[in-house]
Amino acid sequence: MAKKAEASVEDRLRALYDLQLIDSRIDEIRNVRGELPLEVQDLEDEVEGLNTRLENLGINLDLIDDQIKSKKNLMEEAKALIKKYSEQQENVRNNREYNSLTKEVEFQELEIQLAEKHIKEFKVQIDQKKVVIDENKSRLKDRKTHLKHKRSELDAILAETQKEEEALTKKSEDFQKKLDDRLVKAYFRIRNNVKNGLAVVPIERGASGGSFFTIPPQIQVEIASRKKVITDEHSGRILVDAELAKEEKEKMEKMFAKL
Structure with a gap:
């Protein structure tokens, strides 16, 4: 015994x-393999983040374009009202009506000036966002190239070691059963x-x-x-x-x- x-x-x-x-x-x-799997994961996350940011910037540009269109429509409406009020001034019966229509014309002219100011501001925003978009596109291209390189490195190492690692993992499990x-x-x-x-x-x-x-x-x-x-x-x-x-x-x- x-x-x-x-x-x-x-x-x-x-x-x-x-x-x-x-x-x-x-x-x-x-x-x-070292830090390669983590590097690949970080790069994948960064690429995904850049894609999301570019998508959001594109949505913002569309919204600004919509706002510009809205302001242009407002200007056209204001011009139509100015024409209407100017024509009505020719047929007024007294100074009170004339002054009232003059104020309406002046108000519409101010609306046009304000809309033009906003459109200029929106165009500045568009230019700024386009610069950011170009920067992000450049970075995205660089990150994608880097990711492709790192994935290639990782795949090569995995191809060399995966079979051995799987066999060793099985052996490890077998030896654990002996204990x-x-x-x-x-x-x-x-x-x-x-x-x-x-x-x-x-x-x-x-x-x-x-x-x-x-x-x-x-x-x-x-x-x-x-x-x-x-x-x-x-x-x-x-x-x-x-x-x-x-x-x-x-x-x-x-x-x-x-x-």
Whole structure:
């Protein structure tokens, strides 16, 4: 029974370290992609934002055109009224009616002047918006070109690594099944809380991998005995002996070469 228990703990340590090697390999592949996926997403968002802004600017131009048409219609109506009132002045019976019509003519003339002023202001707005539209179109063209380049880069990397990443992800799931849920949860908890995602590390020169904290000799002996799962008191990482790590690395490298 004792031998079976010892073998079981050793098997779990090997499976844990194998899982770490697989997940580290996946991390390396994703690091090759680096910030590219985020850059592509940012560029896609920027292009979408520029398209929306250009669409809104186009709508604004249409609204201004409608306002200009409205003012021109108002001017035509005012001119028609001026003609009407001027003709009526020729047939008035007294000064009161004449003065009243004169005021109406003057009011319509003011309406025409005000409409002309507004039309000039609207045309200035149109010119300003056209400048902004040209700037945004230029930027949109530049961003689209940049996005196409970045997408091409990302697609090339994905084409090279996607098959391997998918195979490794499947292997990671398979190796997780070799472990009980408690160990898997502990592994991912540690992995998420340490640098480089290294949850399982070997002893290197008397210290846990990637750490400057020395492991006491007695603890090193216990780790080498492979009778229980031991964690580093400083980093929380699960520790394995150097010989086990070497054996598993050689085994996993052969597996990686076949993917």
